Amino acid sequence: MCQVEECCWVVYASRDHEDTCWQIKTFYDDHTCPRENSNRAANRAWLASKLVKKVRKYPNFKQCEAATYFRSKCDLILHRNSLARALADARNIVYRDEKTNPGSTVKIGVTPLPDGQVMFDKIYICLSGCKNGFKAGCRPLIGLDGAFLKTQIGGQILSAVAQDANHHIYVVAWAIVNIENKENWKWFLELLHEDLGDYKANGWCFISDMQKGLISAVEEVMPQVHHRFCVWHLWRNFNKQWKDLELRRLLWDAARSTTFQDFIGNMDKIKRVSEEAWTYLNKWPRHSWTKSQFSHRPKLDNICNNACEVFNARIKEARSKPIITLLEEVRMFVMRSIAKNKIKLNNHIGKLPPVIQSRLEKVRKESKNWVPIWTGDEAYEKFEVHGQPTNMVVDLGKRLCTCQLWMLTGIPCVHACAALARVNKRPEDFCHPLKRADELAAALAAAAAAVAASKDKVAATGSTPAPEASNSTNPATSAADIPPPVSGPQAEEVELSQPSYGRTQDEAPPPPATRPPMLPTKWKTTPQPVTTSVDPMQGASAATSSRLARFMKMVPTPQFKAPRKKNP
Known part of the structure; x- marks a missing residue:
């Protein structure tokens, strides 16, 4: 019933006859009392939870727009002070005024315009938690790949994806560029090399497709690094010229060969079938596509770049969204995958993942x-x-x-x-x-807390100061005001990396949750069945009883000797 006695609004419900659900019996939906535009349940926390989605979608969401939203959707007239505090809490949740991920690297490349403004060209992101977790316990094999952006303007997203000790994908860094070429790959690899450290000292290895400019960029940035080729893409290019099923099988057998003798034997079989196919495969470096010549440092025998393919498939829908939304979706995917893997590891018992x-x-x-x-x-x-x-x-x-x-x-x-x-x-x-599982735990612990919403991500807010372009007298505009990527003059870089603070990010993780001791089983005592003696011959005639007695009488077989009776 309504709190106002004069109002006739009423609803009455009761349980049904099976006592499983509630059923409305009476409902009179007509309020005759005066309307109230205030509600004590609409507190600061509730308002902030409603405003988070609006702030994510509209970074410059104003207080007057928030008041109009609650008035039209919820029929609430809120005080400006409470609304301002709730809007500030929502912005703190989205943009994190405090620095939650110190040591991250975010660089924006811009193109100067004749009128003194700048135009967005590319962006590189490597969160501190991702690179620290990769160094702590992931395999030293990094997959490189690029994927198209499904927008009207186009573009490419470049990614560096590794694998943890449980063979799950681990995203290290990603970048948005206007086109996939040698210059952009070189820019991406140089920044990745700075974040991860010297490739010779750490033993980093790479696996990638034979993409435009990528092989030459890797050779220039990191000479003589162990670089594998994805055999799946090698097979697709091979299949364009040779359709023979026998050659396809021999190609995969040669790639999977773990000993040099097996590899030479499979290559000889290919040569006997088609010498042109053997010449085509022999021109590629053997240490790049066959297991028999792989480096033993990564402890991973992958011949396909499946980690990057999985990452591109997971962000397939996000690649059709604007750049800022795409970057936020990628960050959320990385955070959720690390948290999910950490929960799985906490519930696992054993030395190995x-x-x-x-x-x-x-x-x-x-x-x-x-x-x-x-x-x-x-x-x-x-x-x-x-x-x-x-x-x-x-x-x-x-x-x-x-x-x-x-x-x-x-x-x-x-x-x-x-x-x-x-x-x-x-x-x-x-x-x-x-x-081992302890290496996986170290990698996930180093990245779980640090991949949370960070101020390093590119977002346009009033509280975020605009970065300044290096080697330029014009300040860089906010990310929301940056025009779409276009081809133009040489791009300049905007440094958004956060400095490392005195307090380290890799603090000792909290002890993993242990399973509670098993409670004693409550055995249910079942009542013993009551047995009653019943005479089966009750009610039978004398003739039937005598026939049954003769039938049940033991008839000894020939040569049967009865057991001797013991003397008492």
Whole structure:
């Protein structure tokens, strides 16, 4: 009922006969009382929660517009002070007045115009949490790729994506450029090299498609770096000239070969089928597309750039949105993926991550088909493992196997698992540190809190100061006022990176949540069935009873000897 006694508005509901839901029996929707435009439930927190979406969509959302919005949508007339405080809270949630991610790098390239203004050209973003988490526990193999923006103006998004210890994608950096060419790739790789450190000291490796200008840009920025090619794109280019199914199979067999002998054998088969196809494949560097020549440093035997393909597929819808919205969607995706992986790891028990543990269990089961034979060394570590199709030599002390799969992946192969079973050791203890759960926890802990909404992201607000263009006398305009990307003169860079503060970002993470002890099971006592003795012959005739007695009488078989009775 309405609080006003004179008002006839009323609604009456009661439970139905099954007592499962409520049913409205009486409803009179006609208020005759005077309308009130104030509500005590519309407090500061509620107003801020409603204004967050508006501020995200309209960065310059004003207080008068907020008052009009609540008056039209909610029929509320709010005091200007409460509305101003709620609007300030909403802006703090969206833009974070405090610096939540110190050490991040955000650079904007602008093109000077004749009238003294500047035009947006490109932007590079690498959050501190992402790069610190990558250095803490991710594989040193970085995937590089570009994808088209599905807008009327066009453009490209460049990305650098790695993989953590659980084989999940880990986004390191991304950039928006007007076109994919050697100049933009070189600009992106130079900034990435500055953020991640020296590639020789850290052993960074790269995998990418054969895109425009990317191979030459990698050679100029990081000479003699281990650079793999995606075999899937190599196969697509190969398939344009040779449609033979046998050649396709031999190409993948050659790429998956882990030993040099197998690779040479598959290449000889290709040469016998088509010498032109063999010449085409032989012109590519062997260390870029076959496992037999890969570097053992990344502990990852990927021959396809699937990590970048997954990232591009996840932001497929966001690529059709404006640049600011696209950058916010990418940041939210990175934050959600890291938080989700961290929750999965907290609920997992074991030395290895879940994906690595399942793969190792599969390899351990297959190792039963191999027979290890000790070679006679004093340390009892060298074995010759016999099986099909060939024999292998395993050295447990140096963690080597002639199949090279142990060195490529960091996980004991079937031959190593067979030898470890012979010496009664656990394969989990012989996995590389990059495959362990503690390395994954370190990577996620370094990035989980730091990827939250940061002031480094490019957003146009009144509280965010406009950056100044380097080597230019004209200040840079806000991101909302920057015109769309166009081709023009050489772009200048605007430095938006935050300085590193005294307090470190990589503080000790809180202890992971432990599972509560299992409660004792409450056994339900079931009542014992009541047994009653019933005479089956009750009500039967005397003749029936005698026939049943004769039938149940034991008739001894021939040569049957009754048991002797013991004397009392």
